Amino acid sequence: MSAYSDAAPSKPSVAVTRAWVRLMRTQQIVLAAIEQDLKAAGLPPLSWYDVLWELTQATEEKLRPYEIEDRTLLAQHNLSRLLDRMEKAGLVHREIFSEDGRGRWVVITEAGSAMRSRMWAVYASALQRHVGDKLDDAQAGQLAELLALLSRKS
Amino acid sequence: MSAYSDAAPSKPSVAVTRAWVRLMRTQQIVLAAIEQDLKAAGLPPLSWYDVLWELTQATEEKLRPYEIEDRTLLAQHNLSRLLDRMEKAGLVHREIFSEDGRGRWVVITEAGSAMRSRMWAVYASALQRHVGDKLDDAQAGQLAELLALLSRKS
DNA sequence: TTAAGATAGATGCAATTACATCTATATCTA
DNA sequence: TAGATATAGATGTAATTGCATCTATCTTAA
Numbered sequence A, B: 001m002s003a004y005s006d007a008a009p010s011k012p013s014v015a016v017t018r019a020w021v022r023l024m025r026t027q028q029i030v031l032a033a034i035e036q037d038l039k040a041a042g043l044p045p046l047s048w049y050d051v052l053w054e055l056t057q058a059t060e061e062k063l064r065p066y067e068i069e070d071r072t073l074l075a076q077h078n079l080s081r082l083l084d085r086m087e088k089a090g091l092v093h094r095e096i097f098s099e100d101g102r103g104r105w106v107v108i109t110e111a112g113s114a115m116r117s118r119m120w121a122v123y124a125s126a127l128q129r130h131v132g133d134k135l136d137d138a139q140a141g142q143l144a145e146l147l148a149l150l151s152r153k154s
Numbered sequence C: 001t002t003a004a005g006a007t008a009g010a011t012g013c014a015a016t017t018a019c020a021t022c023t024a025t026a027t028c029t030a
Numbered sequence D: 001t002a003g004a005t006a007t008a009g010a011t012g013t014a015a016t017t018g019c020a021t022c023t024a025t026c027t028t029a030a
Helices: A014-040 A046-057 A065-072 A076-088 A110-132 A137-151 B014-040 B046-057 B065-072 B076-088 B110-132 B137-151
Strands: A092-096 A104-108 B092-096 B104-108
Touching: A014 A046, A014 A110, A014 B014, A014 B110, A014 B137, A046 A065, A046 A076, A046 A092, A046 A104, A046 A110, A065 A076, A065 A104, A076 A092, A104 A110, A110 B014, A137 B014, A137 B137, B014 B046, B014 B110, B046 B065, B046 B076, B046 B092, B046 B104, B046 B110, B065 B076, B065 B104, B076 B092, B104 B110
Parallel strands: none
Antiparallel strands: A092 A104, B092 B104
16 A cells, blocks of 8 residues: 555546536636627627626725726736726726725716616526526526535635 | 416526526636646646647547637637647647648647646646545536536527 | 639737736835 | 835736638539
């Protein structure tokens, strides 16, 4: 018996590798389908929705950029430029944050709220079609649980 | 009772929405972790591995670009440019395909095989750490099954 | 055969993303 | 309180991706 017999295995099992490949492929396929539906409706990409959604959820409908970063997992430089585009499109605007001279508030505008609603109509039906029609609630719950195991930090 | 009571719901349930959000987040987190491990080891991104792997699996270690496209889900123009980079790095080369003047063979080189091995060493341990350590084989199997339901075309 | 349409792959250009760094401000420690 | 370090956000530049279109070749139907 090897002296290392109880060491953690360094190579993934076949089952683990299969699950990983499935995870990558499935999210790619479903994401592409949903993005496609948004685009076909003449709407911006999902990342815009994510930002608008976080702002809508926030108290007073405004957040600091780094807060949006934490909630959406967007990289700082990408968020900064995404906010540039969204600001140019009139969906959000940036205000100075008086408590900290480095900070900004990102505030959702009326047009931003309207856009979020329009996007949700399309997003929701895409979600239903590409996910809801394929999994019942029990399966969806089970999937979410397994994924939660995976994304918890060790 | 509504005349439409048995129509398919157009809005996703909470369970479905939760599963979707988890799917997006989890794959993003795990993928970023694995890409980070590759980068830290001075190795190219996962998409390079995917191409090298498909070539390794293929009979005679060569494939047509459109075959790689089908297997990896890379877009045609992205694959074309990825192959440019990989060819420049000496990992693959393109040969004319005599049966069809439009076609090419993409052939993996010795250096390409060596690179795939080096990448797999890092990839495998990353996979074990970020996936294998968090799910046992039964859970991984269950996850793969649920994801398979999702990626079924309807 | 021959013109119309389909397919394989490449490429010009625009948009996005990544990486590194920069500016400004804040905080902490000696 | 000065200097060092940390944090928030922006930005120059390079790499990648997306979109449209191009060339070349093949297939098909008249």
